[in-house]
Amino acid sequence: MGTPQLACDSLQALADAPAVEVVGVVTQPDRPKGRELKLTPSPVKQLALERQLPVLQPEKARDPQFLDALRELRPDLICVAAFGQILPPSVLELPRFGCLNVHTSLLPKYRGAAPIQWAILNGDTETGVTIMKMDPGLDTGPILAQESTPILEQDNSQSLHDRLAALGAQLLIRTIPPYLEGQLAPSPQPAAGASYARKIVRPDGLMDWRRSARELWNQIRGLVPWPGAFTYLPAPMGGLLKIWAADMVQSAGPPGAILRSDGSGLVVGCGQGALRLLLLQREGGRRLTPQQFLAGCPLRAGQRLGDRTPEQPPT
Secondary structure, eight states, rough: OOOHHHHHHHHHOOOOTTTTTOEEOOOOOOOOEEETEEOOOOOOHHHHHHTOEEEOOOSSSTTHHHHHHHHOOOOOOOEBSOOSOOOOHHHHHHHHOOOEEEEETTTTTEEEEEEHHHHHHTOOSEEEEEEEOOSSSSSSSEEEEEEEOOOOTTTTTTHHHHHHHHHHHHHHHHHHHHHHHTOOOEEEEEETOOOOOOOOGGGGOOOOOTSSHHHHHHHHHTTTTTTTTEEETTTTTOOOOEEEEEESSSOOSTBBBBEETEEEEEEEEEBBBBBEEEEEEESSSSOOOOHHHHHHHHHOOTTTOOOOOTSSSSO
């Protein structure tokens, strides 16, 4: 059971495992996508169809018709990775070995929807994956296995997502045999250190230049690819400006003020320290280096980012 790209690694690993028979795949219904709002299958559904696996797409996991169809598959074990719904007891209790979840944090830290993003946003230097036996709570089930990985300075949420997806799939395949043979007993999650990683929303991308350079650097890295960290260009040009990559530099100046704008780059003051902007994008435009950007949008030292012009609606 899974929906986004994150879950594809686990499905691929299960489908390739000689000792595993995938009797069916459960994913979210096709959703409207793109400018034309064309119904688009999830990445997991696309992979399942390529592998010629049966696909179920319940609107709700407690729908009686879905439960009947799931019972007909008679799964011994259900593996879940980012399915997108809380599973009811009727699903959790259906397979004789229960349901295992691939979660992209070292539980009990970062239960919830966005553990990868919040690990970077909060400046963590380490994260990992957890294989747990699911219970009715939100990522509260007992732990079967965990594996950690460092969060590198060059990581953003996309690169960390890809690494954790692969790590989780590998750990799942290693965990299933000893679990089914009774050699691996689930351990209750410790009460200490539990935290919740809420869903990311678009306003999380708005940069407050009064924050430190490190906090803003983490914000930029943590919100790739969505919603992206953004600010506003100074009047009279105005408009939203997304910042996709930056470096911290030893410089100082008023928060949001452009400290340098020349061939060596674009440096902006923060509440503490400064950022050198490395990849920028005006609304509706393409991503540009500072030199490319300044050629079409000549910003000057002393101008200030972050102030909306009166005609700009709030995000």
